[in-house]
Amino acid sequence: MAKMNIVLCCAGGFSTTMLMDCIKQTIHNSQKLNDDDFELKAIAADLLDQEVDHMDALIMGPQIAHKLESIKPLIEPRHIPYVIVDQETYGKMDGATVFKQLLIAKKKADMAREAAEANQ
Numbered sequence: 001m002a003k004m005n006i007v008l009c010c011a012g013g014f015s016t017t018m019l020m021d022c023i024k025q026t027i028h029n030s031q032k033l034n035d036d037d038f039e040l041k042a043i044a045a046d047l048l049d050q051e052v053d054h055m056d057a058l059i060m061g062p063q064i065a066h067k068l069e070s071i072k073p074l075i076e077p078r079h080i081p082y083v084i085v086d087q088e089t090y091g092k093m094d095g096a097t098v099f100k101q102l103l104i105a106k107k108k109a110d111m112a113r114e115a116a117e118a119n120q
Contacts, residue, residue, distance in 0.1 A: 003036070003037055003038065003039055004037060004038050004039070004056045004057060004106075005039045005041070005054055005055050005056045005057075006023075006038060006039065006040045006041070006055065006056065006057045006058075006059065006102065007040075007041050007042075007043060007048070007051050007055040007057070007058050007059070008020050008023075008040065008041070008042040008043070008058075008059045008061070009042075009043055009044070009045050009048055009058060009059065009060050009061065009064060010042070010044070010045065010060070010061030010063055010064055011044065011045060011061070011063045011064055012044050014042075015061060015063075015090075016042040016043075016059070016061050017042040018093055019042075019059075019061070019085070019090065019093055019095060019098065020040045020041075020042045021095075022093045022094070022095025022096075022098075023040060023059075023095035023096075023098060023099045024038075024040060024095075025095060026095045026096045026099050027099070045064045045067055045071075048071060048074060049074060052074045052075065052078060052080070053078070055080060056080065056106070057080060057081050057082065057102055057105070057106055058071075058075060058080055058081070058082040058083075059082070059083055059085060059098060059102055060082060060083070060084045060085065061085055061090060062084065062085055062086060062087045062090050065084045068084065079109060079112075079113055080109075081102070081105040081106045081108070081109035082105065083098065083101045083102050083105050085098050085101075
């Protein structure tokens, strides 16, 4: 498996750093996942355009959900899957749920890309 570069994005990058640590703990505690297969980085939304070419997936905090329409032009042409964490999950810092949602989004994006390539 190639290393998956995951960017967590919020208003300032501070609260997503806490969530990032929870996700890292989930990966570390898993018997099926390997720490070395995932690179996680927490950033402020204003820095997203600098990271977009180096990410495989995006996790957005609920406080920037309203910015999705301005973020889509950055991520959609690159087929970058994303999840917007709901307020309750974010408040609980539930890294396991967020990571599961991201893996599902990544799988769906991969399947859609494969289908599109097969139809060309």
